[in-house]
Amino acid sequence: MYSLSRVLRRSRSYNFASTTTFSGPVSKLEVSSCGDKERVFRSTGLICNNKSQGLVRLYSTRDVFSRFFGIHKLSSIADDAKEDKGDEDVAVREEDLSGSEEVIPVSGDVTEGVVVDVDSLSESELGSGVDDASENDLGIEVEHSDDGKRAKKRVSSELYESIVSYKSVKHVLEKWVKEGKDLSQAEVSHAIHNLRKRRSFAMGLQLWEWLRANKQFEFTEANYASQLDLVSKVHGLQKAENFLKDIPESFRGEVVYRTLLANCVLKHHVNKAEDLFSKMRELKFPTSVFACNQLLLLYSMHDRKKIADVLLLMEKENIKPSRGTYQFLINSKGLAGDITGMEKIVETMKEEGIELDPELQSSLAKYYIRAGRKERAREVMKEIEGKGLKQTPWVCRSLLPLYADIGDTDNVRRLSRFVDENPRYDNCISAIKAWGKLKEIEEAEAVFERLVKKYNIFPMLPYFALMEIYTENKMLAKGKDLVKRMGNAGIKIGPSTWHALVKLYVKAGEVGKAELILKRATKDNKMRPMFISYMVILEEYSKRGDVHNAEKVFLRMKSAGYAAQLMQYETVLMAYINAKTPAYGMIQRMKADNVFPNKTLAAKLARGNPFSKSPVSVLLDE
Numbered sequence: 001m002y003s004l005s006r007v008l009r010r011s012r013s014y015n016f017a018s019t020t021t022f023s024g025p026v027s028k029l030e031v032s033s034c035g036d037k038e039r040v041f042r043s044t045g046l047i048c049n050n051k052s053q054g055l056v057r058l059y060s061t062r063d064v065f066s067r068f069f070g071i072h073k074l075s076s077i078a079d080d081a082k083e084d085k086g087d088e089d090v091a092v093r094e095e096d097l098s099g100s101e102e103v104i105p106v107s108g109d110v111t112e113g114v115v116v117d118v119d120s121l122s123e124s125e126l127g128s129g130v131d132d133a134s135e136n137d138l139g140i141e142v143e144h145s146d147d148g149k150r151a152k153k154r155v156s157s158e159l160y161e162s163i164v165s166y167k168s169v170k171h172v173l174e175k176w177v178k179e180g181k182d183l184s185q186a187e188v189s190h191a192i193h194n195l196r197k198r199r200s201f202a203m204g205l206q207l208w209e210w211l212r213a214n215k216q217f218e219f220t221e222a223n224y225a226s227q228l229d230l231v232s233k234v235h236g237l238q239k240a241e242n243f244l245k246d247i248p249e250s251f252r253g254e255v256v257y258r259t260l261l262a263n264c265v266l267k268h269h270v271n272k273a274e275d276l277f278s279k280m281r282e283l284k285f286p287t288s289v290f291a292c293n294q295l296l297l298l299y300s301m302h303d304r305k306k307i308a309d310v311l312l313l314m315e316k317e318n319i320k321p322s323r324g325t326y327q328f329l330i331n332s333k334g335l336a337g338d339i340t341g342m343e344k345i346v347e348t349m350k351e352e353g354i355e356l357d358p359e360l361q362s363s364l365a366k367y368y369i370r371a372g373r374k375e376r377a378r379e380v381m382k383e384i385e386g387k388g389l390k391q392t393p394w395v396c397r398s399l400l401p402l403y404a405d406i407g408d409t410d411n412v413r414r415l416s417r418f419v420d421e422n423p424r425y426d427n428c429i430s431a432i433k434a435w436g437k438l439k440e441i442e443e444a445e446a447v448f449e450r451l452v453k454k455y456n457i458f459p460m461l462p463y464f465a466l467m468e469i470y471t472e473n474k475m476l477a478k479g480k481d482l483v484k485r486m487g488n489a490g491i492k493i494g495p496s497t498w499h500a501l502v503k504l505y506v507k508a509g510e511v512g513k514a515e516l517i518l519k520r521a522t523k524d525n526k527m528r529p530m531f532i533s534y535m536v537i538l539e540e541y542s543k544r545g546d547v548h549n550a551e552k553v554f555l556r557m558k559s560a561g562y563a564a565q566l567m568q569y570e571t572v573l574m575a576y577i578n579a580k581t582p583a584y585g586m587i588q589r590m591k592a593d594n595v596f597p598n599k600t601l602a603a604k605l606a607r608g609n610p611f612s613k614s615p616v617s618v619l620l621d622e
Contacts, residue, residue, distance in 0.1 A: 157190035159183075164198070169206040173214075183217050192226060199460070205230040221251045225259040232263040236561070237272070254285040261291060265298045268531065269563060271594070273298050287313070289322045296328050302565060303598070323354050327363065334367030342367060358384045362398035369405050377406065389418050397430040404437035412438060416447070425455055429465050436469035444469055460491060467500045471507050479504040499533040511540045515553070528560045535567070542571045545579035564593040570601050576608050583608035 162172045176183065188211065195204040208227040211217040224247045232240035244252070244260055257280050264273035277291060292314050299306040314321065321329075326349045333342035346356065346364065356364075361384045368377035381402055384395050396415050403411040412434050419427045428451040435444035444466060451462045463486050470479040483501060487493060498521045505514035515537050518529050534557045541550040554572050558564060569590055576583040587605060590597065597605055 157187065157194055159187050160191040160194040163191065163195070163203060163207070164200075169203055170210060173207070173210050173216075177214075177216060183211065185220070188217065188223075201230050201233045205234050219251065221253050221255050224251050225256045228256060229259050229263060232260070232267075237263060237267050237269060254280070254288070257283070257285065258288065258291055258294075261294055265294045268298075268301065268565065270298060270302050270565070287317050287319060289314070289319050289325060292319060293322065293324045293328070296325070300328070302567075305598070321352070323349075323360075326354060327360065330360070330363060330367075334363065334370070337371055339367065339371050339373065358392070358395050358398050362402060365402050366405070369402070374406050377402070389415075390422075393418075393422055393424060394426065396424070396427040400427070400430040400434035401437065404434035407438070409438055409440075416443070419447075420450070423450075423454060425451070425461075429461050432462060432465040433468070436465070436472065439473070441469060441473065441475075460486075460496070463491065464496065464500055467504065471500070471504045474508050476504060476508040476510075494527055495530045495533070499530045499536075502529075502533045502536055506536050506540050511537060511544075514540075515549075518556075522560070531557070531562055534560070534562070535571070538568065538571050542575040542578065545575055545577075545581075547575045547579050547581055550575035564590075564595055566595055566598065566601060569593075569595055569597075570604065573601070573604050573608055577604060 159172070159176065162176070163169055166172050173183075188207070192204050192207060195201070195207070205227065208223070208230065212219065212227075217223075228240050228243050228247070231243045240260060240263055244256065247256060257276065261273060261276050261280070264276055273295070277295065280291065281287065292310055295310045296307055299310065313319075314325075326345060329345045330342055333339070333345060342364070350356070361380050365377040365380040365384070368374070368380065381399055384399055386392055386395070389396065396419055400412060400415050400419075403415065412431075416431045416435070419431050428447055431447045432444045432451070435441075435447065448462050448466045455462075463482060467479055467482055470476075470482065479501070483493075483497065486497065491497075498517060501517050502514045505511065505517065518533060518537070522529060534553055538550055538553045538557075541553060550572050554564075554568055557568060569586070573583055573586060576586075583605075586608060587597075
């Protein structure tokens with residue numbers, strides 16, 4: 001039986017004192033007992049100090065959490081994977097749940113993602129999150145065991161290829177049935193998987209809907225979960241909730257519910273996620289590490305005090321931390337600059353038999369670089385490269401940005417040369433980004449031209465990688481030309497492209513034009529802009545102290561269906577503070593939206609309160 005006692009011994013303890021400045025509404029998530037009384041998650045994040053705190057001691061409420069910590073880093077379900085269902089489309093696997101366009105940061109700053117050093121338009125977010133991407137992106141990778149080691153095997157999908165060629169799901173399926181071809185679980189799963197990678201979510205949903213309507217296929221719970229996930233991506237969370245009720249009760253199991261939970265987190269609906277988690281416990285589903293990791297992600301973005309509660313719950317119910325859990329803890333320590341704490345977490349992880357793969361190693365190297373320990377980072381980077389690039393060519397995608405971060409142009413050039421000789425899609429994207437970090441715009445453009453010429457299956461990613469470079473360097477004209485080129489290339493212009501343009505204009509100081517882009521985009525379009533697109537504009541108005549326009553953007557976010565959160569209110573409040581204007585009625589507005597301030601926001605509310613007296617005013621009786 002797994003025990004967290006070693007975790008307890010390996011890290012220093014923290015004092016999680018209760019703070020009761022504001023008493024928010026009590027949620028329904030029972031977590032642990034303090035003495036004789038059962039405790040639940042509260043917005044104040046109360047933690048019992050008389051309890052052995054195991055995993056909690058690896059986490060400090062003082063830690064800073066990644067604004068770019070994406071879904072797939074917390075959605076490992078290795079503990080739940082069922083070997084005998086290898087041919088099914090398990091909807092909650094990492095690459096499937098990392099495809100949403102609505103990834104938002106903890107603050108309004110835009111960086112990267114699904115993902116761990118992430119731009120707001122990350123590779124995983126845009127659909128290329130596979131470890132072993134190759135020149136032929138028409139296949140699917142299937143894991144199999146060989147002497148206990150994980151390996152990859154690429155399987156082609158005739159159904160997928162036909163759908164992409166004809167661009168009509170209905171036509172292909174009708175023809176498929178007419179010719180007597182078999183619609184097996186494996187064939188359908190491969191097609192769905194590849195449509196997800198292509199970000200053709202609507203086509204994937206049409207495939208499931210046709211199969212269900214024509215009764216040509218025997219659905220499993222995982223199939224229903226996959227369809228629910230696509231409903232959420234295409235039509236929104238409310239439609240996904242309605243679809244859940246439409247699923248036959250016998251198939252309404254844990255996989256379906258946790259898929260909906262992941263989408264609640266993806267859409268940043270805190271109350272819905274908490275209610276669903278409680279519902280899963282009421283239904284007596286085992287509390288999985290997947291569900292706990294989803295809550296960790298949610299609270300890292302919206303209420304960090306509750307993170308310790310989730311860790312206590314995991315300890316109480318003896319839930320073994322997954323690789324994703326440890327990745328979360330590593331990020332918390334690394335971003336806080338606690339390198340010693342990070343290294344202790346790594347030791348504990350190794351003791352539990354979780355190996356350091358190149359992705360985790362690249363995270364460690366990144367935090368060593370941030371802490372100024374470049375030599376230690378170089379040691380880790382040599383370990384990542386291992387026996388040589390020819391044996392593990394995929395590590396270039398991790399090494400290129402790391403060498404760029406330390407300004408090592410020689411190694412970036414060496415790796416880029418290897419990438420040119422051994423082209424892989426993901427490595428080429430990393431080469432573009434690495435040259436961008438080094439301000440070598442022409443080198444980045446050269447890699448981009450070679451990549452676009454070679455690949456047609458995922459045309460969005462190189463465009464967004466180059467757009468990020470133009471944005472960072474305020475190259476507005478080149479950015480606009482690139483978007484025109486995307487349109488001419490037949491690339492669908494949607495929320496991700498709008499977001500790239502918004503960032504481009506805001507960075508260039510033209511926030512008004514950035515806002516105008518969203519107005520034009522949404523005028524006659526069923527798709528709504530990304531949450532983060534609004535936040536980029538809102539933050540810029542806030543910095544300028546432009547209260548009028550900040551309030552306008554705030555209202556537009558509500559009109560677009562985004563529930564008011566702590567983040568928006570804090571940003572709007574800063575607009576008032578920067579404008580030196582009283583924020584009348586702000587507390588009442590927050591209460592009406594069921595938003596309760598944390599300690600930081602409470603201090604800002606006091607600054608914006610026109611009726612509060614400063615300590616000096618009190619002394620002078622002004």
